[in-house]
Amino acid sequence: MMRSFVRTVLSALALCGAAAPEVPAQGTQLPAGDAFTARLGDRARAVPFVDHPDGGLALRADALAEGLGGQLVRDTARAERFRFVVGAVGADIEPGSAFAVVAADTVPLSAKVFRRAGLVYVPLAFAADLLPRFGTGVMYDTEKREIRRSAPAVASRRAAAPRMAAAAAPANTNVRAEPDRTAVRAPATRGGNRQRVVVVDAGHGGPDKGMSGPIGGGPKVYEKHIALDVAKQLQRALEERGIRVVMTRTTDTLIGLYDRGPMANAAKGDVFVSIHVNAANPRWKNPAAARGFETYFLSEAKTEDERRVAAMENEAVKFETKADVSRDDPLGFIMRDMAQNEHLRESMQLASFIQGAMRTVHPGPSRGVKQAGLAVLVTAFMPAVLVEIGFGSNPAEAKYITDPQRQAELAGKLADAVERYLAEYERKVGG
Numbered sequence: 038m039m040r041s042f043v044r045t046v047l048s049a050l051a052l053c054g055a056a057a058p059e060v061p062a063q064g065t066q067l068p069a070g071d072a073f074t075a076r077l078g079d080r081a082r083a084v085p086f087v088d089h090p091d092g093g094l095a096l097r098a099d100a101l102a103e104g105l106g107g108q109l110v111r112d113t114a115r116a117e118r119f120r121f122v123v124g125a126v127g128a129d130i131e132p133g134s135a136f137a138v139v140a141a142d143t144v145p146l147s148a149k150v151f152r153r154a155g156l157v158y159v160p161l162a163f164a165a166d167l168l169p170r171f172g173t174g175v176m177y178d179t180e181k182r183e184i185r186r187s188a189p190a191v192a193s194r195r196a197a198a199p200r201m202a203a204a205a206a207p208a209n210t211n212v213r214a215e216p217d218r219t220a221v222r223a224p225a226t227r228g229g230n231r232q233r234v235v236v237v238d239a240g241h242g243g244p245d246k247g248m249s250g251p252i253g254g255g256p257k258v259y260e261k262h263i264a265l266d267v268a269k270q271l272q273r274a275l276e277e278r279g280i281r282v283v284m285t286r287t288t289d290t291l292i293g294l295y296d297r298g299p300m301a302n303a304a305k306g307d308v309f310v311s312i313h314v315n316a317a318n319p320r321w322k323n324p325a326a327a328r329g330f331e332t333y334f335l336s337e338a339k340t341e342d343e344r345r346v347a348a349m350e351n352e353a354v355k356f357e358t359k360a361d362v363s364r365d366d367p368l369g370f371i372m373r374d375m376a377q378n379e380h381l382r383e384s385m386q387l388a389s390f391i392q393g394a395m396r397t398v399h400p401g402p403s404r405g406v407k408q409a410g411l412a413v414l415v416t417a418f419m420p421a422v423l424v425e426i427g428f429g430s431n432p433a434e435a436k437y438i439t440d441p442q443r444q445a446e447l448a449g450k451l452a453d454a455v456e457r458y459l460a461e462y463e464r465k466v467g468g
């Protein structure tokens with residue numbers, strides 16, 4: 038077991054992948070119509086579009102770039118990577134990845150870039166949201182489905198400090214009803230302190246259902262659904278406590294294990310909490326009887342049981358693309374990485390607060406704070422924990438963790454623990 042976490046983070050950091058904290062594609066309020074137009078001055082060009090495999094629409098990147106007077110250039114060093122150039126701004130994109138790298142900023146997209154029949158497609162939000170934010174002079178007209186570029190952008194190589202671009206952008210781009218949380222890169226302030234950001238990660242998603250249960254029948258439960266429900270409850274609970282939350286997913290979609298951390302980093306998270314459901318090892322004497330909750334922080338797995346969870350949670354890697362798999366590097370186990378090491382003690386502290394808080398409501402037993410080499414935690418450069426809120430393989434516990442009221446209660450306790458951790462951290466660093 039415990040095979041696939043042994044990888045290097047370097048490539049993951051260089052260019053991250055998969056779906057981002059979702060602004061649902063439908064959030065772009067598409068009017069009826071059947072074409073998109075890219076306009077540069079008087080020149081207009083139709084931009085072919087297709088349905089995005091993960092929902093929403095996607096635009097053909099080369100046509101979009103050319104329509105805006107730019108071009109899509111294949112990276113000579115990395116054939117799978119492309120640079121979308123408009124004016125002085127270049128956005129590096131890669132099929133399979135839901136991130137763009139613009140002037141050294143890693144920017145989450147609403148969905149991944151992908152390739153079809155040799156052509157590269159970007160999610161609509163790339164044109165409607167990302168380009169306008171980065172000083173390209175591009176704006177998106179929702180009603181006309183038109184991506185317009187007015188004057189050439191201010192010709193500074195980093196014209197694109199996102200905040201400045203946002204300030205300078207026309208106020209009527211009218212693209213989203215709701216601000217994209219991940220787009221807010223300026224630290225929000227509250228009472229003079231930087232507002233803390235918690236990245237909440239719902240485990241699994243899409244084709245990766247995670248565990249299913251319970252053993253012996255009864256209403257079927259899937260980990261991916263429970264994880265998402267509890268993650269959303271946790272989001273609510275944290276926001277009620279004045280803590281900003283970034284979700285790695287808000288719908289039933291697959292996000293690569295090694296992409297969740299970089300998403301958290303891009304969101305400038307202070308804490309990363311991944312929610313999961315446990316499953317008994319079928320070889321156990323009475324697997325259906327196993328129950329309880331446990332919290333992991335990243336380290337090498339020490340016990341057989343920790344290895345079981347690591348193997349189970351790292352299993353999702355098989356759903357990822359070939360490109361992801363090539364990140365394998367037997368020598369690259371990230372525990373050697375200083376950045377993560379600094380967070381070990383903090384992660385352990387957070388994990389212990391979480392166990393303590395859950396104990397007050399969860400029927401248990403508490404299986405304690407544990408350590409394992411969990412892929413999802415490897416690339417998050419912040420205190421990061423993975424919570425197994427219960428065993429979906431146990432009939433009673435499967436019922437417990439799918440009950441919305443119980444979920445809310447657990448989420449409230451998780452939020453308490455995170456809040457306590459953040460308060461102690463503030464105190465330590467001198468507020």
Ligand SMILES: [Zn+2]
Nearest residue numbers: 240247313314
């Ligand atoms: Zn899981």
